Amino acid sequence: MSRHGHGHGHSCGCEGTHEPAERGVEYGLYRRIDTEKVQCLNESRDGDGKLVFKPWDQRKQRDKYVESDADEELLFNIPFTGNVKLKGIIISGEDDESHPAEIRLYKNIPQMSFDDTGREPEQAFRLNRDPTAELEYPTKIARFTSVHHLSIHVSKNFGAENTKIYYIGLRGEFSEAHRHEVTICNYEAAANPADHKVDNIIPESNFIS
Numbered sequence: 001m002s003r004h005g006h007g008h009g010h011s012c013g014c015e016g017t018h019e020p021a022e023r024g025v026e027y028g029l030y031r032r033i034d035t036e037k038v039q040c041l042n043e044s045r046d047g048d049g050k051l052v053f054k055p056w057d058q059r060k061q062r063d064k065y066v067e068s069d070a071d072e073e074l075l076f077n078i079p080f081t082g083n084v085k086l087k088g089i090i091i092s093g094e095d096d097e098s099h100p101a102e103i104r105l106y107k108n109i110p111q112m113s114f115d116d117t118g119r120e121p122e123q124a125f126r127l128n129r130d131p132t133a134e135l136e137y138p139t140k141i142a143r144f145t146s147v148h149h150l151s152i153h154v155s156k157n158f159g160a161e162n163t164k165i166y167y168i169g170l171r172g173e174f175s176e177a178h179r180h181e182v183t184i185c186n187y188e189a190a191a192n193p194a195d196h197k198v199d200n201i202i203p204e205s206n207f208i209s
Contacts, residue, residue, distance in 0.1 A: 024056035027090070029170040032080050039077040041114060044069040044162070049076055052168045059092060059133040059167040067098075068163040074100075074154040076168070077112055082177040086144035089125075089152075090169035092133035097160035099129045106151040107144060117153050129158065133167045148177065 030053040040049020044067045051064040058064075068074050086107075093099035104121035106112060122143045128135055150170075157163040 026171045027056045027169040029080075029084060029086075029172055029174060030054060032082060032084065032174045034079040034081050037079045039075075039111075040066055041075040041077075042069050042071070042073055043067070049074070052165050053078075053170075054167065056169065059090075059169060062166060065164055065166045067165075068154075072154070072157045072160065072163045073114065074152075074163055074165070075112065075114055075117065076150075076152040076154075077110065078150045078152065079110065080148050080150070080174070082148070083175045084144075084147040084150070084170075084172050085141060085175075086139050086147050086150065086170060086172040087141055088136045088138045088171040090130070090133055090136050090167065090171075091127060091154075091165060092130050092167040092169075093157075093163070093165050095129055095131040097158040098162060098164040099131075099158055100127050100154045100156075100163055100165060101158045102126055102154070102156045104153040104155055105139070105144075106153070107147045108149050109151055110149050112151040117155070121153070131166075133169065136169075136171065144172070 033053055035050050035053070038050040038053070043049045048064075048066040052066050054061075054064065066074065086105075089103075089105070091100055091103060102124065104117065104124045106116075106119075106121050109116060123140055125137045127137070152168070154163055154165070
């Protein structure tokens with residue numbers, strides 16, 4: 001429980017331990033995001049929002065980030081390619097007032113807009129500044145099962161006009177979505193024309209005259 005504090009203060013010198021590799025695997029959900037369909041509302045530059053979902057070993061890089069435009073708020077709409085059980089989240093920004101200070105999580109509301117943020121979230125967090133992307137915020141897992149779409153509302157920062165985010169890490173379990181329509185299509189493609197009894201219909205036309 002105490003790992004949100006100083007528990008990782010020595011991590012820079014412990015490359016030989018197993019923890020970095022294990023956490024990298026745990027934070028592999030970015031690969032399960034339908035990246036092309038990610039939306040980030042109020043981003044200052046189109047397309048930057050999807051750049052913050054990246055591999056664990058790139059979490060401290062500063063070349064890819066998203067910055068808010070009109071005010072401090074950001075709203076991410078994140079579709080997955082299957083179903084996710086979300087267990088934890090990491091959000092990393094600059095070590096200044098532009099770092100997110102509060103987030104609200106919503107599940108399975110595609111195309112969510114700022115007009116929708118007045119509703120009750122599944123969970124909300126007050127954040128600490130985390131420029132090194134080490135602080136995990138555990139979710140209430142029972143509320144985040146069968147998540148096929150996640151919305152993250154960054155509602156405030158620490159006082160700057162704009163918010164800047166370098167990395168968002170998602171930890172959890174992934175399962176493939178069931179696609180019943182594929183089975184149906186295969187069945188139809190293999191259907192036998194004789195099953196439709198076309199021959200029984202054609203002779204009836206002889207009685208019309």
